[in-house]
Amino acid sequence: MLKNSLRKLIKDPQEDVYVKGDEGLDENDIIVPIMGPTGVGKSTSCTQQLQHYVVPIKEELAERYKLSGRNLVLVDTPGFDDTNISDAEILRRIALWLASAYGRNMKVSGVVYMYPIYPNRMTRNDCSNVKVFRKICGDGDLSRVIIATTRWDICPTDTGTKREEELEKNFWRNLLDQSQSQGTATMKRLPNGPEHAWNIIDAILEKHGHAEVDGIILNIQHQLVTKGKKLQQTDAAIELRRKLQVLLNESSSSVKSRRENLEKVVQQVKELKIPFSSRIKSFFGFW
Structure with a gap:
């Protein structure tokens, strides 16, 4: 499940700081929304409320990217196609959190879109959800977007490699196309284990640390807050x-x-x- 994968970043799940909404956050925090489908079976135990977890950045990463004293905030979002909550409501919750954070001068450092490599192939509905995700992010620089493929522990090696190539060449092509003038997204594997999850975060922190600006403004934030559009x-x-x-x-x-x-x-x-x-x-x- 999405939340379980998110918790891989925390050695002891009991030590994470759980906060609902965006209270208790600071504009210097490293904000990373975690998005993606609810998972096979659409279990009611999957995330239905937008939640965030404050995680201390590993000392070696904080020193490497000069981020000492700053927290990593993982924003766990509900996935579309949940049987217990409408897609419209899910979008409303995601938009509300992001707009509220941006209104308080908190920018997004990177976005992770998690997708299971196994057992099912990508459906037309999955493609539609990816299009919505793209519109949330915008058509500009996607260099801080990481597509993390999961469930490698239960996927046959040959099947996983073929699925990965299929996703890269077809379904995720518009996000990964290196011919685009602006930055493209990156696809990475996310096997089980906190060390692999930290590798994903490391990639985001590296881009954050080398960037000329401290964070990015997602398209939906710009449209809601800057342009004053309705959802x-x-x-x-x-x-x-x-x-x-x-x-x-x-x-x-x-x-x-x-x-x-x-x-x-x-x-x-x-x-x-x-x-x-x-x-x-x-x-x-x-x-």
């Missing part, structure tokens, strides 16, 4: 609307299934203010 007007919300429209169009032919699916999606649609045409209403037999 429904942001690029991420617009992309999420596209995903929901696809769900509507691809609903099951079963009348009962169509009704259940629409009842669930319609609330998300209303939250994101998607206009329903008479044709769509008639097609689903809902009105």
Whole structure:
């Protein structure tokens, strides 16, 4: 699960400082949002609330990148496609935290998107979620974005290598394309063990330490705080609307299934203010 992977960074989980919201944080903290799917099975024990964990930076890393006295803040976000919470609400929670942090002059040092390499192949829905993630980050410099592939401990070696190549050449191509003029994201393996998780953080701290600016401003932060847009007007919300429209169009032919699916999606649609045409209403037999 996403939270378990996040906790790999902490030798003793009982010693981490758990804080809800963004209270107790400082503008000098190293902010790293952790994003990604909820995991296979969509367990109710997966993250549904946006939480953050304050972790002391390892002494050798703090000295190497001149970050002594600063804390690492891992922001554990709920994943899309959770059966118990709508995608619209998940986006709202992520946006609220990020906007609040930016409003208090706390910038993001890097973003980690975690994705299981096994057992399932990437689906169309996964691709849609990646597009929403891209809109959250923006189309500019992605050099501080790390795609961390997990579950290598249960994945056959040959399968994992092939999946990794497939993700890099197809699904993650737009994020990893080295031909882009601005910085691209980096894909790294995240096996079990805290030392591997610290390797991911090390890569972020290295970019942070060598950067001319202390942090980055994500697209959704810029749109909400600087431009004063409403959430429904942001690029991420617009992309999420596209995903929901696809769900509507691809609903099951079963009348009962169509009704259940629409009842669930319609609330998300209303939250994101998607206009329903008479044709769509008639097609689903809902009105």
